[in-house]
Amino acid sequence: MATVTDQAVGASLVGFSLLLFTYYSIWVIVLPFVDADHVLHQYFLPREYTVILPGVAALVVLLCIGAFVGAVMLKNRKPKKVD
Amino acid sequence: MLLFQEYHGIGLTSYLCAKLSWLSKDGLIPVPVVLREISNIMTKLLEWVFGVSVVGAAWAFVTFDILKMSIPRTYREVAWPMPLYLLVTFGCYSLATVGYRVATFNDCDDAAKELQAQIIEAREDLRKKGLKF
Numbered sequence: 001m002a003t004v005t006d007q008a009v010g011a012s013l014v015g016f017s018l019l020l021f022t023y024y025s026i027w028v029i030v031l032p033f034v035d036a037d038h039v040l041h042q043y044f045l046p047r048e049y050t051v052i053l054p055g056v057a058a059l060v061v062l063l064c065i066g067a068f069v070g071a072v073m074l075k076n077r078k079p080k081k082v083d
Numbered sequence: 084m085l086l087f088q089e090y091h092g093i094g095l096t097s098y099l100c101a102k103l104s105w106l107s108k109d110g111l112i113p114v115p116v117v118l119r120e121i122s123n124i125m126t127k128l129l130e131w132v133f134g135v136s137v138v139g140a141a142w143a144f145v146t147f148d149i150l151k152m153s154i155p156r157t158y159r160e161v162a163w164p165m166p167l168y169l170l171v172t173f174g175c176y177s178l179a180t181v182g183y184r185v186a187t188f189n190d191c192d193d194a195a196k197e198l199q200a201q202i203i204e205a206r207e208d209l210r211k212k213g214l215k216f
Contacts, residue, residue, distance in 0.1 A: 002188040010186025017178040032160040
């Protein structure tokens with residue numbers, strides 16, 4: 001059995017991704033078929049953000065990965081040998 | 084000579100080749116030979132590229148209205164973000180799979196402790212026999 005923190009982290013990841021998937025699916029696929037004056041539209045941002053938000057998120061992820069790789073490479077530099 | 088149910092490649096073309104091999108039993112139709120040659124060219128990569136281009140072309144035709152098919156506006160409104168939507172879906176699926184595997188990981192605490200004890204025991208034993216650590 002995984003530790004309690006592991007289970008909590010795992011469950012929160014699953015829950016978060018389910019939430020994200022449901023929100024994004026309704027936003028992209030369901031909303032165009034719903035009338036413009038329906039109350040559902042007020043819970044969703046304007047449609048341009050379906051492209052902008054994942055784009056910004058992808059950039060942030062790439063930045064984090066690059067920073068991590070850079071930090072690890074800096075840490076593992078071997079000092080120059082003195083002959 | 085290719086036997087009936089044996090097929091040596093992976094993928095669709097080599098499967099078809101095996102199924103159609105009865106055609107060339109008397110050397111009548113060289114179809115399986117041709118298909119076998121194609122399956123050596125048609126790697127998995129090419130199959131994927133082919134599939135992706137077909138789907139991509141279908142999406143492009145709908146989004147940019149290339150054939151002037153006059154699809155209703157709401158369907159086009161759903162179609163144009165599709166590649167991005169599929170990417171987000173794949174990301175969510177990956178995240179959910181990682182989370183699930185982390186939550187259901189099978190730690191064996193007892194086995195870990197036993198292993199640590201055995202390592203210490205082995206180290207002592209080797210030190211007595213003269214191996215320097």
